[in-house]
Amino acid sequence: xxxxxxxxxxxxxxxxxxxxxxxxxxxxxxxxxxxxxxxxxxxxxxxxxxxxxxxxxxxxxxxxxxxxxxxxxxxxxxxxxxxxxxxxxxxxxxxxxxxxxxxxxxxxxxxxxxxxxxxxxxxxxxxxxxxxxxxxxxxxxxxxxxxxx
Numbered sequence: 001x002x003x004x005x006x007x008x009x010x011x012x013x014x015x016x017x018x019x020x021x022x023x024x025x026x027x028x029x030x031x032x033x034x035x036x037x038x039x040x041x042x043x044x045x046x047x048x049x050x051x052x053x054x055x056x057x058x059x060x061x062x063x064x065x066x067x068x069x070x071x072x073x074x075x076x077x078x079x080x081x082x083x084x085x086x087x088x089x090x091x092x093x094x095x096x097x098x099x100x101x102x103x104x105x106x107x108x109x110x111x112x113x114x115x116x117x118x119x120x121x122x123x124x125x126x127x128x129x130x131x132x133x134x135x136x137x138x139x140x141x142x143x144x145x146x147x148x149x
Contacts, residue, residue, distance in 0.1 A: 005021075015140065015144060015149060016053050016144050020052050020053060020054065039120030039121055039124060039130065039131065040080075040118070040120055040131075040133060044118040044119075044120075044133075045118055045133075045135065047113050047114060047115050048114075048115050048116070048117060048118050048133075048134070048135055049105065049109050049111060049114045049115070049116065049135070049138070050135050050137035050138055050141075051105075051108070051109070051116070051137070051138045051141050052137075052141055053141045053144045053145060055108050055109070055141070056138075056141045056142060056144070056145045057145065058108050059104055059105070059108045060145065062104055062107065062108075063100075063104060064100075066089060066090055066091060066097075067097065067100055067101065067104075069088075069089035069090065069091075070086050070089045070091045070097055070101075071101075071142060072089065072142075072146050073085050073086055073088055073089050074117070074132070074134055074139065074142055075139070075142035075143050075145070075146045075148055076146075076148065078133075078134055078139045078142070079133055079134045079135065079136055079138070079139035080131055080132070080133040080134075081131065081132055081133075082129070082130075082131055083119070083122075083129050083130060083131065083132055084127075084129050094129070098117075098119075101116050101117070102114075102115055102116065104116075116134060116138065117132045117133055117134045118132070118133050119131065119132050119133070120133075
């Protein structure tokens with residue numbers, strides 16, 4: 001099936017509908033590297049997936065309250081966050097959080113090598129804690145889920 005939309009038609013849809021359409025079309029917006037802190041490059045996002053609003057809803061159904069709180073930090077401060085911001089959600093073991101989120105991402109997307117976020121080289125930071133980054137589409141879907149827009 002082929003569906004054609006003009007830019008005007010597409011922009012007339014709600015943000016949720018636009019995100020769903022892009023997700024169904026498997027269109028991954030390019031990452032604007034100028035918006036990212038130094039330490040990231042385009043290859044860092046190769047296995048990072050875009051989640052649609054409906055996938056975020058499914059994702060959250062299998063998460064603990066703490067994981068949901070951590071993802072809210074991404075929604076509020078993202079798409080790039082300093083990992084220390086996760087402390088606001090009671091997350092201090094970043095590796096554990098990262099593992100839970102990665103496992104859930106792979107379950108929801110059914111993509112064995114999928115990641116929800118990427119990270120820079122933390123050894124380059126004096127405190128050994130760096131940044132996490134999600135895609136703009138996933139950031140938008142999280143903001144929709146938490147009703148921040």
